[in-house]
Amino acid sequence: MKKIFALMLSLVMVFTLCACGGSTTEEAPEDTAFEGTTIRIGGLKGPTSMGMVKMLSDGQAGQTVNTYEFTMAGSADELTPKLLQGELDILAVPVNLGAILHNNSDGAVQMLAVNTLGVIYMVEKGGETVTDWESLKGQTIYATGKGSTPEYALNFLLEQYGLEEGDVTVEWKSEPSEVVAQMAAQDHVIAMLPQPFVTVAQGKFPDLKIALSLTESWDALDNGSQFITAGLIVRTQFAQENPEALAAFLEEYAASTQFINENVAEGAQLVGEFGIVEAAVAEKAIPYCNIVCISGSEMMDMTTGYLQTLFDQNPQAVGGQMPGEEFFYIAE
16 A cells, blocks of 8 residues: 555656646747837928938838838828827927817827927018117018917017017018019018028029028027927827837937938938928028927927917917926826
8 A cells, every 4th residue: 555655656746847847948038129110190391391301211211110101281281180080190280289289189199399490580682671670670571470380489579679569560471472472573571481481582582681580589588488380299199009119209200300400411302302392492491490309308398488488479379278298298
């Protein structure tokens, strides 16, 4: 009986050892490296899309982590519905429009990065009377952008530099081409235009000179805010579901903006290839377009100051109320 018990005990020990041996076999670790996501991007013709051309070109060559699909339009009205309906993931738009969309969609969009600082300039054809803001007193300015960022920025700077209502006459045109037509019709014209339309106009009128940079004039106030033309907004749901993709995107986008600022001629060719503006125009305009990629807390601080400036003039310029911290995408 003892022999039988000893034999059974031996068998149990053998099976136990086999089982333990199997459990100690190390399995090959899973490859957890992020392999990228398809990101659908929308942009407008002009500086707000110029900074992404190197990234888009590299993406077509399979040299980026993510895959990028790019849709371009002439106005934000064509693209914002696509973002809200989930047909786009990231969109380059005026910063105040991003705030409006956030406020009116229960936070369905967030701001991802500042991508363009000020691109608006005061120009003069046929004279050199504009030397500072005070010299604009008594003058007529032809401009575009009534009811949007250009008007708010102009009103703010006129006030900050001591000009009162009535000191300057502003004739608002519906589009830059109308301002250029005014230049053709008059010997002396003062106008407020964004890039790259300044460069286009200079090609038609050799005596057209940049008199004032609204960006430099704003910075000189040293009031804690900066003049921001546009930024990148992202669908909140996409951001929540794809943090790794956004981290890769911001890295690739930042590299793309650095490339175009440091390699203007080559970058301009890419701008032309993507149909944003003609390469020759882009090459002259890029140095004046203030293309950047600013994200994180720095983006939040500078944008909040800028939006507060707009809000103080007209609350509806930012959607009726200042957006809170939840408006800004800050990677954890």
